[in-house]
Amino acid sequence: MSKVMGLREALKRYVRDGSVLCLGGISLCRRPMAAAYEIIRLGIRDLHLIDIAPGMPQILLALAGSASVVEGCWHGYELFGHPYMWRNLVERGPKETGYRFNDESHYMLSLRFVAGWLGVPFIPTYTARGSDLWNPEFDNLWDLRGKRRKVAAKKFAVIENPFKEGELVRLLPAINPDVTIIHAQMAAPDGTTRILGAHFDDFVHAAAADHVIITCEQIVSRDTLAVNPEMNLIPSVYVDAVCQVPYGAHPGSCLGYYDYDPWFLNELVRVTREGERNPEVFKRWLEEWVLGVESHDAYLEKLGLRRLLALRADPALGYAPELPRRLHEMPPPP
């Protein structure tokens, strides 16, 4: 059975106002950016975002007003710059902004996804002892607990290890997102998904979710992926929709296909930095690159062939070795 459909159709079918949404990949790499842009265009609101390595798409959804609850561990652009505007949103506080960011760590979040994958209600861990991440006073979801769907009744619990007297163990609640969206290099119409390079826990992201949308560089046949099946990360059973979206991780990278776009990322950081003083600067950028663009195809047209070619990966290395990367003295974009 073919699960191939357009990105807009897939999002309309599975993502709603208030959905619990996970976006795969890590930091600036293999993130479902085309899907994030489309969610903003569709005007979907009040999203509850959770994934193991948040960052670029979650910041964008926050700044565009699409997200209201985030369980995350980190937001930023690494070397490209600080998470401007987002930090102001957090500093102003949930009462004023309606936006809540609840801090966890990478491993706390990955364990919650592992529990979600396994279908067990919670998972014990030794991690982050002594950190204020375990301070129960620091919980920005306290008034949603027990009230909002899929917000755990408690941030965590501490019990005595039933198998070792006197040892305290912290328990984290499982997470099962409504929808996980993953950008992959290849998928078959039945949903079988192949990811090249590090998988960034996208199996766990997918297996924990109720529904999975795969956006991919290429749709290939089932028989193609049946050669070396050990290279396939996600079996068809987890997947609901397969959407062919070339350059769907831009401005992030996708191993074997293209590199990150340092010009675009510099610009995104610049408009958010200036946006802290003058929000119009960011609004204009959002209008120009997201809201005012009809579709991802139109976005790629706007970027232009020369830019896409400059980012194209060397087939042997998987990235663009000639890409200028001295961020403070970049040549003009091609």
Add this chain to the structure above:
Amino acid sequence: MRCLHHHKEVKHVNGKADYTALEMMVVQASRMIRDGEVVFVGTGLPMIASMLAKYLHAPNAILCCEAGFWDSRFLHIPMTVGDSRWYVGSTWCAGQSYMFSLLQRRRIDLGFLGGAQVDKYGNINSTGVGVQLRDGYYVFGKRFEGSGGAADIASMANRVIIMMKHERRRFVERVDYITSPGWYVWLHDFKHGRGRVRLVPRWELGMWGGPEAVISTMGVMRFDEETKEMYVESYYAELGITPEDIKRNTSFDIKVDEAEPAEPPTERELELLREHIDPEHIFLRE
């Protein structure tokens, strides 16, 4: 470990030295890496320091990162944690839950961390300063990127090295928020309920590891074996730094009695850094 951006701005402090404070930090960090160690690095100075160690005294050190790349032999320097450049020469690649489980199984020998604040016990804050409860929610006067994997590394790596810019507002008596636990932490008391906070040594929490050194833009600090308080081991004399400078730029009372001038970089170390490891000058900008 992703909070090292600010190091980019560090420049020559003194015209006499032909190297920068950034290069000095990298060299100091590199010398602390032992051959054969598994080193958990982020993108930035620790990665460069580990590369340098591999060229010199620690050829069998294994670099890994939270995105899941193992023992990479990258040809170009990665700029982001999941950078495709990490893939080249890696013997394994996985994802975050695999990498952090290695920490929980005590398989990571050394982790590097940075942050906005560090205190005398080596607690690090990379979440935000000026934390307060407002309308029941916690908010910050100034918010930073957040823990990422820092809290996991600080609590479960067998040893931790901290790299920080040395400023009075960063070296504080007590961090505003403990993202990453050091030797003594101010712990919320689960048994006694809300608001009860006590100072507890990490070993009482059943924790292993702990911060071994702080490498700053001015010198190298270690922690006293008895008190676990930070003291100055060496200062960058050739860059014009004195123990007094370190005292002045530290807002708690820091011991400098035993401080000695730091061993400067060798020509070989500088050549490797500038011509082989970061020839694009992405991290080691002039």
